[in-house]
Amino acid sequence: xxxxxxxxxxxxxxxxxxxxxxxxxxxxxxxxxxxxxxxxxxxxxxxxxxxxxxxxxxxxxxxxxxxxxxxxxxxxxxxxxxxxxxxxxxxxxxxxxxxxxxxxxxxxxxxxxxxxxxxxxxxxxxxxxxxxxxxxxxxxxxxxxxxxxxxxxxxxxxxxxxxxxxxxxxxxxxxxxxxxxxxxxxxxxxxxxxxxxxxxxxxxxxxxxxxxxxxxxxxxxxxxxxxxxxxxxxxxxxxxxxxxxxxxxxxxxxxxxxxxxxxxxxxxxxxxxxxxxxxxxxxxxxxxxxxxxxxxxxxxxxxxxxxxxxxxxxxxxxxxxxxxxxxxxxxxxxxxxxxxxxxxxxxxxxxxxxxxxxxxxxxxxxxxxxxxxxxxxxxxxxxxxxxxxxxxxxxxxxxxxxxxxxxxxxxxxxxxxxxxxxxxxxxxxxxxxxxxxxxxxxxxxxxxxxxxxxxxxxxxxxxxxxxxxxxxxxxxxxxxxxxxxxxxxxxxxxxxxxxxxxxxxxxxxxxxxxxxxxxxxxxxxxxxxxxxxxxxxxxxxxxxxxxxxxxxxxxxxxxxxxxxxxxxxxxxxxxxxxxxxxxxxxxxxxxxxxxxxxxxxxxxxxxxxxxxxxxxxxxxxxxxxxxxxxxxxxxxxxxxxxxxxxxxxxxxxxxxxxxxxxxxxxxxxxxxxxxxxxxxxxxxxxxxxxxxxxxxxxxxxxxxxxxxxxxxxxxxxxxxxxxxxxxxxxxxxxxxxxxxxxxxxxxxxxxxxxxxxxxxxxxxxxxxxxxxxxxxxxxxxxxxxxxxxxxxxxxxxxxxxxxxxxxxx
Numbered sequence: 142x143x144x145x146x147x148x149x150x151x152x153x154x155x156x157x158x159x160x161x162x163x164x165x166x167x168x169x170x171x172x173x174x175x176x177x178x179x180x181x182x183x184x185x186x187x188x189x190x191x192x193x194x195x196x197x198x199x200x201x202x203x204x205x206x207x208x209x210x211x212x213x214x215x216x217x218x219x220x221x222x223x224x225x226x227x228x229x230x231x232x233x234x235x236x237x238x239x240x241x242x243x244x245x246x247x248x249x250x251x252x253x254x255x256x257x258x259x260x261x262x263x264x265x266x267x268x269x270x271x272x273x274x275x276x277x278x279x280x281x282x283x284x285x286x287x288x289x290x291x292x293x294x295x296x297x298x299x300x301x302x303x304x305x306x307x308x309x310x311x312x313x314x315x316x317x318x319x320x321x322x323x324x325x326x327x328x329x330x331x332x333x334x335x336x337x338x339x340x341x342x343x344x345x346x347x348x349x350x351x352x353x354x355x356x357x358x359x360x361x362x363x364x365x366x367x368x369x370x371x372x373x374x375x376x377x378x379x380x381x382x383x384x385x386x387x388x389x390x391x392x393x394x395x396x397x398x399x400x401x402x403x404x405x406x407x408x409x410x411x412x413x414x415x416x417x418x419x420x421x422x423x424x425x426x427x428x429x430x431x432x433x434x435x436x437x438x439x440x441x442x443x444x445x446x447x448x449x450x451x452x453x454x455x456x457x458x459x460x461x462x463x464x465x466x467x468x469x470x471x472x473x474x475x476x477x478x479x480x481x482x483x484x485x486x487x488x489x490x491x492x493x494x495x496x497x498x499x500x501x502x503x504x505x506x507x508x509x510x511x512x513x514x515x516x517x518x519x520x521x522x523x524x525x526x527x528x529x530x531x532x533x534x535x536x537x538x539x540x541x542x543x544x545x546x547x548x549x550x551x552x553x554x555x556x557x558x559x560x561x562x563x564x565x566x567x568x569x570x571x572x573x574x575x576x577x578x579x580x581x582x583x584x585x586x587x588x589x590x591x592x593x594x595x596x597x598x599x600x601x602x603x604x605x606x607x608x609x610x611x612x613x614x615x616x617x618x619x620x621x622x623x624x625x626x627x628x629x630x631x632x633x634x635x636x637x638x639x640x641x642x643x644x645x646x647x648x649x650x651x652x653x654x655x656x657x658x659x660x661x662x663x664x665x666x667x668x669x670x671x672x673x674x675x676x677x678x679x680x681x682x683x684x685x686x687x688x689x690x691x692x693x694x695x696x697x698x699x700x701x702x703x704x705x706x707x708x709x710x711x712x713x714x715x716x717x718x719x720x721x722x723x724x725x726x727x728x729x730x731x732x733x734x735x736x737x738x739x740x741x742x743x744x745x746x747x748x749x750x751x752x753x754x755x756x757x758x759x760x761x762x763x764x765x766x767x768x769x770x771x772x773x774x775x776x777x778x779x780x781x782x783x784x785x786x787x788x789x790x791x792x793x794x795x796x797x798x799x800x801x802x803x804x805x806x807x808x809x810x811x812x813x814x815x816x817x818x819x820x821x822x823x824x825x826x827x828x829x830x831x832x833x834x835x836x837x838x839x840x841x842x843x844x845x846x847x848x849x850x851x852x853x854x855x856x857x858x859x860x861x862x863x864x865x866x867x868x869x870x871x872x873x874x875x876x877x878x879x880x881x882x883x884x885x886x887x888x889x890x891x892x893x894x895x896x897x898x899x900x901x902x903x904x905x906x907x908x909x910x911x912x913x914x915x916x917x918x919x920x921x922x923x924x925x926x927x928x929x930x931x932x933x934x935x936x937x938x939x940x941x942x943x944x945x946x947x948x949x950x
Contacts, residue, residue: 193221196280196293205324206270208303209369209389214265216280216293229283230258232265234276241281241292246499248540249273251515269390270301300324304371306359309348316376317350320361331364335373337382338484356408358383360484368485382407382480384471386487394516395493396562398459401469403487404452409475416446416456418467419486439464458489466491492516494554494564498639499541508569508641511543514554525557534560546640548572549596568597573636573645584726585626585654591619593634593645602637608647626652626683655727656680661720663733669811670739674710678703678720680729686722693717712737712768740812741767744805746819753795753821761790763805763816771807778802778818792821 199215206212220227231243232254244254244265255266263280279296283289302322310317320332334341334349336359341349349359353376362370369389375381387402405414415433434440440458447455454471470486472479495515502509514526528535528542530552535542538557546552546569553563573595583589593603594617605613608631613619621628631647659680668674678688680703688703689696693716698705703722707714715737721730744765753759765771775785778801784790792799802818 193219194291195219196291198280198293198297202296203298203300205300205302205322207322207363207366207369208270208272208301210270210366211266211268212270212299214267214278214297214299215262216264217262218280218282218291218293219261220282220284220289220291224284224286224289226285227282228285230256230263231281232256232263232278233281234278246513267299272301272303275299275301303369304361304363306361306371306374308374308376311377314352314354314377315350316353317348318359318361318374318376320347320349320371333362333364333367333370335360335362335370335484338373353377356381368488370484373484382409384473384480386471388487389485390488390490392490392492392516393461394556394559394562395461395463395491396559397461397556398457399461399489400447401456401458401487401489403454403471405454405471405473405480406452407473407475407480409477411473411475414454414471414473416444416454416469416471419470420467434469461491463491463493465489493562494556496552496554496564496567496639498567500543501639501641503641507545507547509543509545510640511541512552512554512567514540514542514564527555527557527560529553529555529563548643565600567639568595568601569640570595570597570601570636570638570643572643573603573634575632575634575645575648577648577650583624583650583652585652586623589621589624589650591632591634591648591650593617593619593636595636595643597636597638600638604635604637605632606634607632624650624652626654626657626681628652629683651683653683653726654681655724656682656686656722656729659720659722659729659731661718661731661733663735668710668735668737670712670737671709674707674735676705676718676720676733676735678705678722678731680722682722682724682726684724686724686728689721689723691719691721710735710737712739712766715768736768738768738809738811741765741771741807741809741814743814744771744773744807744816746805746816748819748821756794758791758793759795759799759821761792761803761805761819763788763790763807765807765814767807767809767811769809769811771809774806774808776804776806778804795821 195218197217199217204212204214214232231241231245233241233243235242235247244250245256250267253268255268257264257266263282265278265280267274277296277298279292279294281290281292300323302324305321307319307321308316309319318334320334331345332347334344336351337357345364347361349361353359355377357377358373358375358381360371360373372385373383375383384403384405387404391399391401393399401416405411415435417432417434418437421432421437434444434456435446437444443459445457447457449455456469456471458465466489468486468488474480493516497513497515499511499513501511512528514528525538526540528537530544531550535544542552542554548569548571550569551566552569553566555561555563573593576592576594577583578590578592579587591605593605595601595603601617602615603617604615605619607613619632619634629650629652631649633645633647635642635644637643657680659678662677662679664675664677665672676690678690680686685701686703687701688699690698690705697718703720705718715735717732717734719730719732721728723729742765744763747762749760749762750757761775763773763775765773773786773788774783775790777784784803788805790803790805800821802820804818805816807814807816
């Protein structure tokens with residue numbers, strides 16, 4: 142908004158006031174239309190101007206408040222979009238030559254005002270109201286624009302009043318009283334009445350009627366503001382018993398002196414009087430035990446009671462201390478009673494001076510600041526000050542002091558004449574240092590304390606940080622009751638006070654511990670014979686661990702690297718491997734199993750039984766070393782389709798067509814391997830028949846020999862000729878047998894049943910050479926059925942014996 146517009150509006154406001162226009166609120170609207178509205182129809186007064194500038198005060202805009210109470214005044218404000226920021230907001234009551242005095246810097250409001258401004262709304266709070274606070278309060282804001290300053294009109298009018306009891310009517314000991322104030326308090330307030338210092342129950346309106354005697358005195362207060370009652374009033378007689386304090390509250394600074402006064406009156410003769418603190422002894426209901434401050438050891442040599450005039454007493458306390466802050470009451474005694482009251486006396490607040498920072502500019506090596514010597518006692522502002530920098534007096538007697546301050550500078554202020562009571566010092570902070578306890582190696586699980594020290598004696602706010610993390614806490618010490626390895630890292634702290642903020646260098650915390658979280662990884666996850674395999678052992682340890690590899694009880698590797706490598710692993714490397722990680726603080730053992738996969742080795746085949754009988758069963762068994770375990774398939778040579786699966790192949794009721802070469806195939810996911818040929822061959826019908834003929838020939842030979850022997854015995858008995866014939870026949874027989882052994886014979890075996898089943902053997906027959914010209918056949922006949930005869934056969938035999946055995950069934 143332009144200054145011209147603001148000026149025009151100010152003139153308009155003046156004209157309205159001169160015309161004494163009451164109960165109207167002026168509204169300037171952006172379309173320049175003006176209208177008046179009854180103040181009771183709206184909850185707030187809107188003041189706007191062109192281009193979006195404006196301030197809105199929330200109702201009521203006329204406030205009546207009690208002395209000593211707290212009041213809040215609120216508003217909202219707006220500005221055009223061209224404004225980038227609001228640089229300053231303030232409330233004021235005083236204006237001179239276009240200079241507006243911010244209440245926060247006005248000594249009359251020292252330590253009694255507070256702003257809360259955000260989101261284009263601002264609230265003013267005034268505590269401990271005084272009658273001098275009665276004024277019109279206005280809000281002003283300043284933006285980044287050169288002409289962007291705006292004051293909200295007409296403001297809020299505050300009236301501060303105290304209470305008084307007025308006797309309205311009085312007729313023979315009955316009176317009607319009213320609790321009055323100089324402005325109209327809201328009807329919602331309720332009142333409290335006191336009679337002779339005691340609360341009257343059930344009286345809540347601002348009027349009170351009752352019967353009173355000459356000694357009765359009455360006062361009133363607003364509920365919630367009981368600390369600020371009206372002065373007591375004698376209803377029927379001005380000589381009633383009463384005590385009236387000159388001040389309800391007094392604020393003084395440490396080291397100074399204060400006078401607390403009251404007036405008192407009684408219709409009885411007063412025998413004694415004194416000042417006391419209620420909390421330092423029994424209440425007035427036990428008057429004999431009230432402690433006179435003149436005899437209180439805390440005040441020895443520092444208190445006086447002055448009677449400058451009759452009915453007026455003054456308590457003077459010198460060399461004030463902060464512990465003197467308390468409520469002080471006066472009492473008197475007559476021959477009949479001791480005066481007492483539930484009404485409060487005078488509250489004394491003792492405060493020390495404080496250095497407040499008004500403005501602050503932080504540079505790399507120094508800080509430029511404007512300081513204020515501050516106290517909650519506004520009376521202090523009217524005195525002279527003394528500033529001290531590094532113990533040296535500064536030639537400056539104002540409440541404000543502006544200078545450049547370097548790290549380590551110490552500043553304080555005092556009242557002139559009370560230089561021994563300097564305010565708490567303000568320090569220009571040095572770079573803080575960090576100390577670690579214990580200073581030895583930090584073991585996991587131990588207690589560790591980090592301390593941030595800025596060498597400042599005044600209040601300093603400390604904050605701890607871990608690198609790349611948020612703040613940890615806001616204490617001078619960072620304590621780890623049981624520090625962990627995860628707490629290792631770089632830490633730093635910051636120290637901050639009124640004159641700026643400094644950050645410490647990093648400090649490294651290295652937590653030592655033995656190996657933990659030991660782990661073994663195997664690469665690749667599936668291990669095949671002949672491949673490259675790496676075992677990696679890792680653990681969390683500080684300092685780093687050394688590693689030892691074991692297989693069984695055998696050490697196979699040791700070193701700082703936890704890696705064990707197989708360039709070409711074999712099945713013999715299958716097993717459990719152990720890794721031991723260790724440092725000077727402990728050790729940890731972990732294990733893993735290595736399972737090497739490989740294709741089946743050359744299968745071996747066994748045959749059972751070793752001697753095969755026609756019609757019997759034959760079992761072939763195949764086995765092979767493999768991982769994973771092998772599967773088996775049986776094949777017959779020159780045939781594509783498998784004969785069987787599984788490690789065992791059984792042929793039952795063996796026949797001629799079963800003869801041939803057999804082999805097994807062992808296979809798994811890693812490969813396959815075939816066995817060598819295993820031969821089952823039908824050697825011809827002659828083998829079993831020859832075996833039977835051989836047996837039959839032997840039997841025939843035995844029978845013939847027995848027959849000849851018996852025959853010979855008879856012939857010897859009959860005639861020598863017969864013996865000779867027998868001997869001749871025996872020689873012929875012997876010669877015949879000798880000739881048969883010299884030649885190779887073949888036999889043919891026939892059965893009464895036409896059995897043509899072949900007989901299989903578990904050996905490879907040699908190639909037999911057959912000479913037809915050497916063949917000689919014999920026919921053996923049996924009268925009954927008998928088992929076939931077995932003939933043992935060897936591959937070295939070049940010729941075979943053929944016989945024909947006729948079995949008659």
